[in-house]
Amino acid sequence: MTPCETKAKSKHPSYGKVFLMFARNSLVRDMMFRANFLIESVSSVCWAIMNVGLYWIIFEHTTSIGRDTGWGKYEFFVFMGTTWIINSLMQTFFMPNSEEFSELIRTGGLDFAMLKPIDTQFLISLRKVSWSSLSNLLFGILLMVISLAHLMTRAENPWHFQPSIVVLYPLYIACGVAILYSLMICLAATSVWLGRNQTLYDFWFYITNFSRYPMEIYARGWGLPLLFVFTFVIPVLVVVNVPARLLAQPLTPRASWEWPLAGFTLLATVSSLNVSRWVFQKALRSYRSASS
Amino acid sequence: MYGLSLEAVRELIGHYNSIAMAIIEIEKLSKSYRVYQKQEGLLAAVRGLWHREYRDVEAVRTVDLKVEQGEFVAFLGPNGAGKTTTLKLLSGVIYPTSGTARVMGHVPWLRDNDYRRRFALVMGQKNQLWWDLPAQESFRLHERIYQIDKKEFTRSLNELSDLLQVQKLLGRPVRELSLGERMKMELIAALLHSPEVLFLDEPTIGLDVVAQHNIQQFLRYYQQQRKTTILLTSHYMKDIAALCQRVVVITDGAIKFDGSLSGIIDSFSGSKILKLQLSDGQSAEGLERFAEVTSVVLPKVALRCARAEVPKMLAAILQHYQVDDVAVEDPPLEDVIADLYQKSN
Amino acid sequence: MFALSLTNRVACWWMIFRIALEERLAYRGDFALGTLMRFLPIITQVFLWTAVFEAVGSGSSTARLAGYSLDDMIAYYLLSMLARAFSSMPGLASTIAKQIREGEVKKYIVQPIDLIGFMLLGRAAHKIAYYTVATLPFALVFYLCRGYFASGWPSSEILIAFVLSCVLGFLLGFFMDLCIGLVGFWFLEVSSLLFIYMLLNFFLSGHMFPLDLLSEPWKTIVDWLPFKYMAYFPAAIFLGKIPAEQLWWQVGTEALWLLGLIGLSRVLYSRGLKRYSGYGG
Numbered sequence: 065m066t067p068c069e070t071k072a073k074s075k076h077p078s079y080g081k082v083f084l085m086f087a088r089n090s091l092v093r094d095m096m097f098r099a100n101f102l103i104e105s106v107s108s109v110c111w112a113i114m115n116v117g118l119y120w121i122i123f124e125h126t127t128s129i130g131r132d133t134g135w136g137k138y139e140f141f142v143f144m145g146t147t148w149i150i151n152s153l154m155q156t157f158f159m160p161n162s163e164e165f166s167e168l169i170r171t172g173g174l175d176f177a178m179l180k181p182i183d184t185q186f187l188i189s190l191r192k193v194s195w196s197s198l199s200n201l202l203f204g205i206l207l208m209v210i211s212l213a214h215l216m217t218r219a220e221n222p223w224h225f226q227p228s229i230v231v232l233y234p235l236y237i238a239c240g241v242a243i244l245y246s247l248m249i250c251l252a253a254t255s256v257w258l259g260r261n262q263t264l265y266d267f268w269f270y271i272t273n274f275s276r277y278p279m280e281i282y283a284r285g286w287g288l289p290l291l292f293v294f295t296f297v298i299p300v301l302v303v304v305n306v307p308a309r310l311l312a313q314p315l316t317p318r319a320s321w322e323w324p325l326a327g328f329t330l331l332a333t334v335s336s337l338n339v340s341r342w343v344f345q346k347a348l349r350s351y352r353s354a355s356s
Numbered sequence: 357m358y359g360l361s362l363e364a365v366r367e368l369i370g371h372y373n374s375i376a377m378a379i380i381e382i383e384k385l386s387k388s389y390r391v392y393q394k395q396e397g398l399l400a401a402v403r404g405l406w407h408r409e410y411r412d413v414e415a416v417r418t419v420d421l422k423v424e425q426g427e428f429v430a431f432l433g434p435n436g437a438g439k440t441t442t443l444k445l446l447s448g449v450i451y452p453t454s455g456t457a458r459v460m461g462h463v464p465w466l467r468d469n470d471y472r473r474r475f476a477l478v479m480g481q482k483n484q485l486w487w488d489l490p491a492q493e494s495f496r497l498h499e500r501i502y503q504i505d506k507k508e509f510t511r512s513l514n515e516l517s518d519l520l521q522v523q524k525l526l527g528r529p530v531r532e533l534s535l536g537e538r539m540k541m542e543l544i545a546a547l548l549h550s551p552e553v554l555f556l557d558e559p560t561i562g563l564d565v566v567a568q569h570n571i572q573q574f575l576r577y578y579q580q581q582r583k584t585t586i587l588l589t590s591h592y593m594k595d596i597a598a599l600c601q602r603v604v605v606i607t608d609g610a611i612k613f614d615g616s617l618s619g620i621i622d623s624f625s626g627s628k629i630l631k632l633q634l635s636d637g638q639s640a641e642g643l644e645r646f647a648e649v650t651s652v653v654l655p656k657v658a659l660r661c662a663r664a665e666v667p668k669m670l671a672a673i674l675q676h677y678q679v680d681d682v683a684v685e686d687p688p689l690e691d692v693i694a695d696l697y698q699k700s701n
Numbered sequence: 702m703f704a705l706s707l708t709n710r711v712a713c714w715w716m717i718f719r720i721a722l723e724e725r726l727a728y729r730g731d732f733a734l735g736t737l738m739r740f741l742p743i744i745t746q747v748f749l750w751t752a753v754f755e756a757v758g759s760g761s762s763t764a765r766l767a768g769y770s771l772d773d774m775i776a777y778y779l780l781s782m783l784a785r786a787f788s789s790m791p792g793l794a795s796t797i798a799k800q801i802r803e804g805e806v807k808k809y810i811v812q813p814i815d816l817i818g819f820m821l822l823g824r825a826a827h828k829i830a831y832y833t834v835a836t837l838p839f840a841l842v843f844y845l846c847r848g849y850f851a852s853g854w855p856s857s858e859i860l861i862a863f864v865l866s867c868v869l870g871f872l873l874g875f876f877m878d879l880c881i882g883l884v885g886f887w888f889l890e891v892s893s894l895l896f897i898y899m900l901l902n903f904f905l906s907g908h909m910f911p912l913d914l915l916s917e918p919w920k921t922i923v924d925w926l927p928f929k930y931m932a933y934f935p936a937a938i939f940l941g942k943i944p945a946e947q948l949w950w951q952v953g954t955e956a957l958w959l960l961g962l963i964g965l966s967r968v969l970y971s972r973g974l975k976r977y978s979g980y981g982g
Contacts, residue, residue: 074503075469082500089497093488096529103893110900118909122753124916125766130752175449176484181472182501270741277745281752290744352389353450 077182083190090193105199108155112148112203119144133280134313138218140278141211142312147276147304148204150240155197158245161189162252169255172353185344189249208311215312229311236307236326239333243303244272246340253347275300278308295325299332377461379553379585380423380446385455386609387416387441415441417609418455426583430590430600434697438609439589443555446587447477459553473502476546480558483542485530491541492526495548502549509548516544519574536567543571547578556588560595572598593690605696612696617689625692628666629685630659635678646673655680660687717819718826739786739835740842743778750774767913773940775849777911780936783839785908786831787867788874788931790824794898797882798891801977810974817879817970824875852941859938862948866935869955873930876962877902883966886973907933913942927958 094101119140129135135143165188168174177187215223251267274294279301282291294301306329309322390410416438423429431439444450446457448464448471457464462471485494492513499509517523520540525533530541539559546554556575560568576599579586590596596603597617605613605620613623630647634640634655643649646669647661661669666684673679754771757764764770769777797820800806809816854860881898885891903909905928912923912933923929934955937943943951 077501077503082497085497085500089486089489089493092493093486096488103896107893107896107900110897114900114904114909117904121910121914125914126753126757128756129749131755133752171482173482173484175444175447175477175479175482178449178467179447179472179475179477180501181469181503184467187501266739270739273742273745277749281748284748284751287748349451351450353444 079182079186082182082186086190087193091195094195101196104194104196108152108197108200109203112200112207116141116144116207129278130280133278135278135280138211138214139312142208142215143278143304143308145204145206145208145211146237146308146311148200148207150237150244150304150307151272152197152200152204153237153241154244154248155200156194158189158241158248159197160192160194162248164192165249165252166255169347169351174351175353178348178351184348185249185341188344189245212311223312232310233307236310236329239329240303240307242333243299243336244275246336247271247298247300249340250343253343256347256350271298271300272303275303275305279305295328296332299329299336302329302332378422379425379427380421380457380459380587382419382421382442382446382457383455385416385419385442385445385457386414386453387438387445387450388412388414388453414609416445416452419606419609419611421604421611421614423585423587425585427602428579428586428588428600429602429604430588430596431604431606432589432596432693433606437606439606440557441609442606443477443557443587443589447475447555448472449477473549474551475553475555476549476551477555478542478546478557478559480539480556480561483530483538485538485541485545487531488529490527491530491533491544494530494541494545495526498545498548504549508550512548512550513544516547519577520544520570534567536563536570539563539567539571540574543574550582552584554584554586556586556590558590559588560590560592568592568595575599593693597689605693607697618686620696621686621689621692624696625687626663627660627687628663629687630661630666630669630673631683631685632657632659632673632677632679633681635680638678642676643673714818714822717814717822739782740838743775743782743842743846746778747775767911768942769911769913770851772849772851774911775846776851776940777936779843779846779849780939781907781932784867784870784932784935785906786835786839787828787935788870788906790874790878793820793824793875793878794882794891794895797879798885798895801882801885801973806974806977810978817966820879821875828871855939855941859941859948862952863935863938865952866930866938866955869952869959870930870932870935873927873955873959873962876959876966877927879966880962880969883969883973886969886976902928902931905929906931907936911937911942913937927955927962930955930958 123137123140127136129140165174168177168188174188178184180187212223248268274290279291279295282288282294282301291301302325306326310326389412391413415436419438419442431442433439441450445452446459446464448467451465459471460474462468462474464471485491486497495509495513498504499506504512514523517526520543522537522540522544525537525541530538533541543559559575560571563571572595575586575588578584579599586599588595588600601616603613603615603617603620604611613620615623629650634657636655638655640649640652640654640657643657643659647659647665649657650660651658659669670682670684674682750771754764754766754774757766766774797816806816808814809819855863877898881891881895884894888894905912905923905926907929908931912920912929915923934943934951938948
């Protein structure tokens, strides 16, 4: 082929179109196993309901989590709703892929991903979409709406709708997902060095476990170093806390540390994504490709 | 006098460059791995928790190779000789320990999108198609990822599925296809973007004779039509004999031979096979005095002897036996290669 | 003659046990990480419950929640984790179901090995391999958290009952998972059943919270189910939450559950095999 024959192809394929293709193919696949799809949706909602059940039981015995933190029953359920929304987004778009990433490393299937003229991290991270996990998104939204309705109608200090939340809440949800994604892809990439990595999921669960509670509970004694580490080193604490707080707590009065924290979250998102990119590239370099 | 225009000069230079630079150039390429040495026994397994012993394995050592545009080259060698590792290095899947390689002017392990659009790798033991979906869905994904022109895509897909006779299977989930059918789909997936260089790693492994033959025929036809540069590894001598003009023998990570298939026999086999047809009533007794007897099916006898000894041996045998017919042949290729593999171990 | 065959059998069991143990120890990275991670949730539990108790008792250290002080609550989580380390059987049911589905179970028909015995030994080996590595971190965590065990070491009777209930918990957990896996002889896909079981187990075993927090009638219902022996029961014994006169009664009930499940698994296995070979595999 002479140079003039080569048509001017743009260096990168259209990522949007490729992603739509992934989403479509995944849906076709999910619909092939409809019963499975249904079971997965139902069971993940059951799991969510059980979690709400636990806190329902706890709130039978108490009125709030921590003294004067403002996390009463329904505020906390808004917090939980946010947790479920973020988690379900993770499970829908990234979880099946990073699980498979470890598997691709183990079996050598990563070879094919590396051959494609498209960003390998993009390909690996979004190849499959687990549509059934969106059921939890619906559950999270439902829980949030019901709780907000309760907060709105309560006699004392009712919740008011702030227009800015329409922009801020989704923005910080996206930040949260991006931070968790970065952590997850870093964990998955460790399979390159550690070999079989069954504990990946456990580790993921345990780390994100910290993010499932209002950060005030760590603000004492030996919780402070934890608060520091999980805010500034592995920023999982801001993932749910920042959007949930924006939504559930009244805009005024705001504690002095809240707006800086919101600003920090943006910074943390950008740096997490960069770190994940770096780790991913490192992992690809160390990949030795299981021979057949 | 000819007045050369600037364009003509450019074209000439471009032409010259394409001749001067081989499409694949490898220099002193090496790749070594560190592997964990598993110890036998329970105690050792417990000890392994804290302390591990590693060993360096050189999969490829200082390989030099040049391949010209349009060549069909076979890599031959025992398991673990470094054939697949070389292909993976050339595909940019793994990084070399040292050395350089250029394929169409690109350094493979930089994994440039432009490079990745110009070649393909097919591995007989792995599959890249979505397992639960019909192959055509995976193909469409390729169309997007490789930015294949819509018309070009339809044309290629029709042509390839025609040639491989799989038009009717395009809509069936990949998991329901036979191994041979799946391999054909893998080939289509790899060829849709019309790669200029194609790496085939044991494309016929595990296939039955008919499927093997189909794929050979297809590859030969495709290569003749497109003049694609192809590197192939295979354990089936038939694949290689049918397809490749040039064979590169790799053992222990290094190139031991580079030339034509028949050249292997000249360089590695010091012996010839003497086939005698003895006259009626002659017995084969005593022939072992002259050379190693490999088979006796009277009246036919086969002997193996060193290449240099052939004339002497023949003369001696003809003196003592009545022989109707004589043929001097090369030993079968498979035997030579089996010897070669064994020596390397 | 009998003695010989017995030593043979023991040698065979020992072999199976050793292979499982070696296999387990081969994946070092996995192991170290896994053990370390297990303790992370405890930390969040400590903070969560501290916050909850703070709100309940307005900061007084004598605040109680369903009879639990803050110290009791943390001690409960530590002990229930220990109990779960015995009774949880990750991947057992799905492995068995997979072996049935993919015909691997034939090997137990052809070879003179008993599937249930083989699996039990394998699990025991896995658990022991786990403890050889996990004892140290477990001991460390319990040492660091000794302050939460306000009333010190319990009496030797309670200790014996505690150890016994842990061991019974291991067996109970094993046979429950086994039975679910064996259902695979009838339904090829057991994953949904397994999920429901895991969900119930997680919630009703007391892994998430002390079952005493439940209000009636749930408390009584849960009391009659076998799940509580997997986490709640050993922890409650240790903390003296089981009245002395009921202690051995309840251990007895647990043993009965175990016998019932052993019987059930035997029936499922033999019927299942019959059904399997009836279909010609």
